[in-house]
Amino acid sequence: MIRTGEEYKASIRDSRAVYMNGERIKDVTAHPSFQPLIDIRARIYDLQHDPATRHLMTYREDGEVHAINNKLPFSQQDWWDKRRATDTVLEDIGGVVTRVGDETVGEMWSLFDGQDVLNEVDPQFSKNIRNHIFKVLHTDPFHVSANTDPKGDRSKAPQDQDPDMLLHVVKETDAGIIVRGAKYETAAAYANQAFTKPTIANWGDAAYSDYAVGFICDLSSPGLKFICRTGFAGRAPIDDYPLSNRFDEVDTLVIFDNVLIPWENVLFYRHTKAAVFIRATLHRYSAFAFVQRNLKLADMLIGAALFNVRQTGLEKQQAVQEKLSRLAIYREGINAHLTAAIALPERSPGGLMMPNQSLLYTGRVLACSQLHEMMHIARELCGGQICVTPDKAAFDDAETGPWLDKFYTINDQWVADDRRRLLAFARDLLNSDYAGHRLTFQLFAQSAPFAHLAAVYRNFDWDGPLDFVRRSAGLSRKVLDAKGGRTGDRAVSQWFGQVRDAAE
The missing domain is CATH 1.20.140.10 (Butyryl-CoA Dehydrogenase, subunit A, domain 3)
Structure with a gap:
């Protein structure tokens, strides 16, 4: 159910509190600092409908048309298709934009892989992940990512400084969790939703933490404030600065002032093991x-x-x-x-x-x-x-x-x-x-x-070079057991194994 560019623009004309240069922005779609990127994102939606490009941007499944870059990758061909779709966008707009959805939606797939880990916290969270991946496929939102915090003193544990410095849960209710804090999110002021997760934190030995939380945030939620850096667009004529005026992706400090996150949008909560796992695998796609x-x-x-x-x-x-x-x-x-x-x-x-x-x-x-x-x-x-x-x-x-x-x-x-x-x-x-x-x-x-x-x-195959040197130097196999290399069924590991078997 792919959207058009105008449908996307209509979806962000809401009551969100967006600020830039001390001014509250009434309509981001008409503001000169936001309009160029909003127009580009709208153009991406329209490319999915354009007869000249829709075969490169979409696929059909169960009678519905979906965006290729939102598709869960099950095959090698899926990645060739995704690469071609992104190239189609960049060639069409004549420049480079990063946070327009195809990069950030991939972070959700890492959660899909981590369902066993998240089930240790609550099986409901795995269900929420599957539901949201399905929702992205069928509603085609502009999905962005919330990674880093204002940081604070990183030599201290999150709870040992200003509690709001890092995003955390302050209350549980029947409807969901209440969160406070702040996150930097590129493009948040003109997106629909954000996968919000903990930064690289000093968890220590704690098994549980109110700071170990990840969720999907509806960016039109009450209690959110968007404080944006000054944009580059409009500072100087486009003829003199053709890239600054067209491709500046506005970064935003998103303030969570007691924001309700419904339980169905919570993807993991409190379990630091889940937070560490997500940070370690976040970018695999x-x-x-x-x-x-x-x-x-x-x-x-x-x-x-x-x-x-x-x-x-x-x-x-x-x-x-x-x-x-x-x-x-x-x-x-x-x-x-x-x-x-x-x-x-x-x-x-x-x-x-x-x-x-x-x-x-x-x-x-x-x-x-x-x-x-x-x-x-x-x-x-x-x-x-x-x-x-x-x-x-x-x-x-x-x-x-x-x-x-x-x-x-x-x-x-x-x-x-x-x-x-x-x-x-x-x-x-x-x-x-x-x-x-x-x-x-x-x-x-x-x-x-x-x-x-x-x-x-974490991902390089250390076993292949170690085994090559073991055989070349005449070492016994037991030296490999002192410290294991990378584990897992990996393509390069298999290739090294084939070479080793042939040699032996």
Whole structure:
């Protein structure tokens, strides 16, 4: 039951309390800071109906049409379809947006895999998970994610500081739980619901905690307040900042002021083991769509840099080619990890098909940890003119325009207007406030770098290299029992096993 763009817009014209720059926003769909992303999200809904793209964006099951990116992944083909659908969106809008649903809905599938763990708390929670996954398929909401808190003093346990610093349950009622605290949620001010879960907390030895809670929050619920950072859209003309004005995803501090969460929306509660499990497995699906954005961002870096060196005749210089090659290696490294993660999938504990976890998480580290370096290489290739070129108004001015036209026209192929557009694009991609914000967002959006590396450590197949060295060095098999490697039925483990069996 896929929605249209207008139906989505109507769903967020409610009484929610949204604030920006000290002003209460009456209608987010009409506000210049929110409208560009709301229009993009509406366009994604409309792509599901467009005759030219609906076969790429949707699938039919039991007589109903659903969004491909909401589909539970049971096969390898499901992941090829999801990758193609996301590419369709990014190509259509001409840029990169991250928190539009296809990434964040995947976090729910990790809960689907963790039903056995959650059943230790209350079997009702497993039922709630299944119901909400079904609801997402059949109502097609704009679903976002609430991860991080205002933090507070992380050397202390949550209960040993201001109790509201981290989101927690203050009361149980027949209708549900009452929660207080705050969460940062990108796109919350213009979304329908959020999967809200605990941050990486210091649980100590506690088996139970009122802070160990996860739920689906209806973002039109009474008691919520949305305090948004100032948007980049509208600060300067779109001709001078084409990315800032179109693709800024507004981040929001969501205040939970005694908000009722109905029991049917509670996914886990109090059990710290459940909270730890969810944090450890949260991105086993959603990381794919997140890393796929970096691939498109790498294309933008390459395109901006290559156009700049070509128009100034520098492409044939060896030093320039080497820098372009480094950008290409970065791009293809991400591409290889995404492709291999689908080509060597793994069956999850809940019976879903996961992208290969080791390859997916190492690809995420590659994409995020090298992004700043790749941006700097692109800056070098674009040259200093991206930071000194006048804005469009100077090119249009009767007095200054002819001079700029003279000095910015290179040849018949590169006239002043095209060169100005390219330099403005590169400036916004690499040097603007938006560019710096996006770099930080990509670094921390799913989790901090140390958590990225921890995910690699938990999912890499240590047994294969250990067994190879054991045999090469002539060690006995019992040395492998001293400390076990990664456990589980993994595709790469199976491959190592086949090689070992053939060798022996």
